[in-house]
Amino acid sequence: MIPRLKLKPLTVAVGLICAAQGALAQTSQADLVKLIEKLNQRMERLEQRNAVLEQELRTSRAQQQAISDAETEKRLQALEQHRESIAKGLENDTISEKEPELTSRLKAVEMQAQDMQHAVKKVGALDGISAGFSLTTVAQRPTDAPGFGSQLNYRADATVSLPLEPIGDVEHKVFAHVRIGQGAGLNDIPVFARPNSTAFRVGSLPFDDSVALLAEAWYQADIPLPLGGFKPRSKEKLEVTFGKMDPFVFFDQNTVAGDESRQFLNTVFVHNPLLDAGGDIGVDANGFTPGLRFSYVNGSRKPETWRASLGLFGSGAKGSNYERSLSAPTIMLQAETEQRLFGGLVGNYRVYAWSNPQAGHFDTSITNTERHNGWGISVDQRIGDGVTLFGRYGHHMRGQARFDRALTVGGELNGSYWDRGGDALGLAAGWLRTSKAYRSFAAVDSSERVAEAYYRYRISKQFDLSPNFQYISHPGGDSSVEAIKVFGLRAQLTY
Numbered sequence: 308m309i310p311r312l313k314l315k316p317l318t319v320a321v322g323l324i325c326a327a328q329g330a331l332a333q334t335s336q337a338d339l340v341k342l343i344e345k346l347n348q349r350m351e352r353l354e355q356r357n358a359v360l361e362q363e364l365r366t367s368r369a370q371q372q373a374i375s376d377a378e379t380e381k382r383l384q385a386l387e388q389h390r391e392s393i394a395k396g397l398e399n400d401t402i403s404e405k406e407p408e409l410t411s412r413l414k415a416v417e418m419q420a421q422d423m424q425h426a427v428k429k430v431g432a433l434d435g436i437s438a439g440f441s442l443t444t445v446a447q448r449p450t451d452a453p454g455f456g457s458q459l460n461y462r463a464d465a466t467v468s469l470p471l472e473p474i475g476d477v478e479h480k481v482f483a484h485v486r487i488g489q490g491a492g493l494n495d496i497p498v499f500a501r502p503n504s505t506a507f508r509v510g511s512l513p514f515d516d517s518v519a520l521l522a523e524a525w526y527q528a529d530i531p532l533p534l535g536g537f538k539p540r541s542k543e544k545l546e547v548t549f550g551k552m553d554p555f556v557f558f559d560q561n562t563v564a565g566d567e568s569r570q571f572l573n574t575v576f577v578h579n580p581l582l583d584a585g586g587d588i589g590v591d592a593n594g595f596t597p598g599l600r601f602s603y604v605n606g607s608r609k610p611e612t613w614r615a616s617l618g619l620f621g622s623g624a625k626g627s628n629y630e631r632s633l634s635a636p637t638i639m640l641q642a643e644t645e646q647r648l649f650g651g652l653v654g655n656y657r658v659y660a661w662s663n664p665q666a667g668h669f670d671t672s673i674t675n676t677e678r679h680n681g682w683g684i685s686v687d688q689r690i691g692d693g694v695t696l697f698g699r700y701g702h703h704m705r706g707q708a709r710f711d712r713a714l715t716v717g718g719e720l721n722g723s724y725w726d727r728g729g730d731a732l733g734l735a736a737g738w739l740r741t742s743k744a745y746r747s748f749a750a751v752d753s754s755e756r757v758a759e760a761y762y763r764y765r766i767s768k769q770f771d772l773s774p775n776f777q778y779i780s781h782p783g784g785d786s787s788v789e790a791i792k793v794f795g796l797r798a799q800l801t802y
Contacts, residue, residue, distance in 0.1 A: 460490025484523035504567035525550025589622025623665025654688035679706030693721030729765030
């Protein structure tokens with residue numbers, strides 16, 4: 308048991324502590340009240356300040372908006388004035404230094420666009436037009452031809468093809484060909500096979516004159532078949548051609564033996580000898596005649612196609628020069644086909660017949676004309692990438708001609724085999740059988756034989772040089788006459 312005397316000081320201490328705590332509590336509560344009052348005052352000041360700031364912000368925004376509206380209006384007015392000045396400037400085609408730069412630029416662009424449109428219209432008007440020009444010069448020197456020396460001649464050809472506005476599904480065009488030349492070549496040598504097919508000279512002019520001649524001028528219409536059908540699916544067509552023309556453009560064609568300016572020079576290798584050298588074609592002295600041609604083309608099995616053609620051409624001294632062209636025309640009929648043989652290599656096969664009622668007799672003292680009938684074959688076939696062979700045969704059936712059978716064969720070898728892809732080597736041989744009547748008349752005993760070789764050397768895309776050699780044995784069918792050799796050089800410019 309604890310004595311009471313010992314507990315009294317502890318009780319006093321506890322009481323003092325409690326009293327101190329009460330006093331401290333009263334003091335902290337008073338301070339807290341004051342602190343809260345101060346905070347309330349600060350909050351009131353902050354709210355007041357915030358209200359002032361909000362008012363200032365609203366005022367500032369209103370001022371800025373007013374300024375922005377004024378500037379926007381000013382800019383809009385300036386833009387409107389600028390637009391009006393541009394519109395006013397564009398009312399005139401002329402360009403002025405006082406007008407806005409944009410106006411002058413727009414006018415410049417518009418003028419350039421108009422110039423381009425004019426150019427496009429011109430190009431559109433020229434769409435489909437094709438033109439060409441060639442100049443051929445040939446120098447030749449014969450041996451064993453008494454009385455004949457070196458000869459030089461030139462020939463220039465200009466062509467243009469003009470398409471016309473289609474009539475429905477019918478496409479049509481106009482073709483014109485102008486020719487000029489001087490020099491008769493060596494074609495006066497007494498042989499059947501005239502050695503220079505490029506020689507051209509208007510016979511009525513002196514040797515030192517030349518004149519441009521409208522060689523060809525014809526119209527052609529391509530009519531899809533059947534009539535009234537759907538053109539994109541049409542596999543057949545009818546070609547109608549009339550005007551002044553070269554019949555060999557449409558008959559007796561040949562890929563490697565048909566262009567004397569680039570291939571063989573001798574007439575017997577350019578066309579069927581009976582028609583050209585023999586004269587059965589009946590054209591005028593310049594090689595042209597009025598004509599009418601119908602041609603049916605069937606391409607249902609492309610690329611293999613076939614064609615049948617009928618031609619009527621003015622013939623004789625009067626018929627070929629428009630005096631009596633329709634009275635007794637030369638009639639030609641040809642059937643041809645393009646085939647793919649030897650692994651797909653292209654070949655052309657043509658068979659044709661002709662009848663010329665205005666042909667002349669081989670005896671020039673007989674002035675009356677007579678009818679000559681005949682038929683022929685023209686073939687060209689590629690047998691390799693750079694090798695093409697050709698052959699022609701002509702057979703006289705009626706009429707008195709100097710020779711009544713003709714066979715020519717040959718080919719062209721491309722220079723790609725010796726790394727000269729633009730070059731070519733051509734070789735050909737021909738046989739012309741004299742007719743029985745002519746043998747009796749001219750006292751000859753044999754047939755004329757011809758050989759020709761050329762090498763076409765490509766100098767540029769538009770310039771070729773071609774050395775040429777021809778060998779004519781039994782000239783005119785006379786075995787007693789020395790063989791004639793002709794050395795030549797041909798220069799060909801093509802555009």
